[in-house]
Amino acid sequence: MKKIFALVEHRKGEIRDVTYELLTKGRDLASKLEGELTALLLGNNTAQFAEKLKPCAHHILSVDHEVLKDFNAESYQLVLSDILKKESPWLTLIGHTASGMDLAPALAQELGTPFTTDCVEIDMENDNLIATRQMYGGKLNAECKMQNASSYILTIRQAAFPQEPANLNADVVSFTSPLAQEPDYRKFVEYLEAAIGEVDITKADIVIGVGRGIKERENLRLIEELADSLGGVLACSRPIVDAGWLPKDRQVGSSGKTIKPKLYIAIGISGQFQHITGMKGADTIFAINKDPNAPIFNEADYGIADDLFKVVPILKNKIAEMKSN
Ligand SMILES: Cc1cc2nc3c(=O)[nH]c(=O)nc-3n(C[C@H](O)[C@H](O)[C@H](O)COP(=O)(O)OP(=O)(O)OC[C@H]3O[C@@H](n4cnc5c(N)ncnc54)[C@H](O)[C@@H]3O)c2cc1C
Secondary structure, eight states: OOEEEEEOOEETTEEOHHHHHHHHHHHHHHHHTTOEEEEEEEESSTHHHHHHHGGGOSEEEEEEOGGGSSOOHHHHHHHHHHHHHHHOOSEEEEEOSHHHHHHHHHHHHHHTOOEEEEEEEEEEETTEEEEEEEEGGGTEEEEEEOOSOSOEEEEEOTTSSOOOOOOOOOEEEEOOOSOSSOOTTOOOOOOOOOOOOSSOTTSOSEEEEEOGGGOSGGGHHHHHHHHHHHTOEEEEOHHHHHTTSSOGGGBBSTTSBOOOOSEEEEESOOOOHHHHHHHTTOSEEEEEOSOTTOTHHHHOSEEEOSOHHHHHHHHHHHHHHHHHO
8 A cells, every 4th residue: 555645844834735735736746546645743732733734645643742843854864864765755745945945855865765746746657656747847747657666745826736534544553753852953943933024914805916917117107097997906027127126025925925816916926837726716817918828827716818008908997987986
């Protein structure tokens, strides 16, 4: 029976979305391969997390120790290498997040385990594990056939897999931490939160995101007016921040904010995964992009494939007309 492990990622007492994505994919693989999925839970007071995770896995392997309260790649590596040596899972899934990127390569190197990063799909071909990763900004999918081994580690791109509900009832197995204190050479100090600007885009019900398609700073006024007419707030993709047209606290995405508004309107945004990660949780997504093949349309519930400079003024007028009636 194939053992599949997925590392639980949590921060400030909250399980992060990527955990549920790993668990969804892990269950899918476990069912195809007649295996079982174990959630690897490292932390302090892990019972709070275990209760939430029970439906999502067959087993929870919990290491509860105060030194594991906050993520420290060195501590995690010491604990995980001990677990993986003893448990010998066939596959270990770790989020391709800042924490996962810090931890997974060193862990794989220490264990001598075949390793692929930033995977967007995992398949089997005969007995070979195939990990798909994207290249050239998502224009090309590379299928990596892993060398035959008894164990693999993969990091999984955020938002590559959905978070699906499940109704398993995991047993919780406690594992004693081999670590009594954080390593001297690297300690968790504190979380530094980005300052919240005059507008908190994470709290708004309607967010209008503008991307490079807007072309010039002066054109932002058009989108601002649309946002005002809808009672929404203006957000953006990273190039708009890089250009200095909007402050960093308006950036949506993997290196910006994660938002879950009722409505997200993406205007002139292509839909690269770094952006999608930050807005896929919106209830409704509406995209305007002149390129009908733009990846944003794969995420959108509604879309208009046309020039934003034509569409936005029409929308604005229509909204004004509806308001005046
Ligand atoms: C480590 C890292 C972290 C990153 N973090 C983030 C992040 O947090 N957030 C983020 O957004 N990006 C992030 N990025 C950048 C990301 O990879 C993309 O480059 C970025 O999201 C693209 O922004 P865009 O869609 O505005 O621009 P583009 O990809 O250039 O897309 C512009 C779109 O506008 C459309 N368009 C052009 N003219 C018009 C018109 N007249 N009418 C309608 N549509 C038009 C085009 O068809 C195109 O699809 C990150 C990248 C890296 C490497």
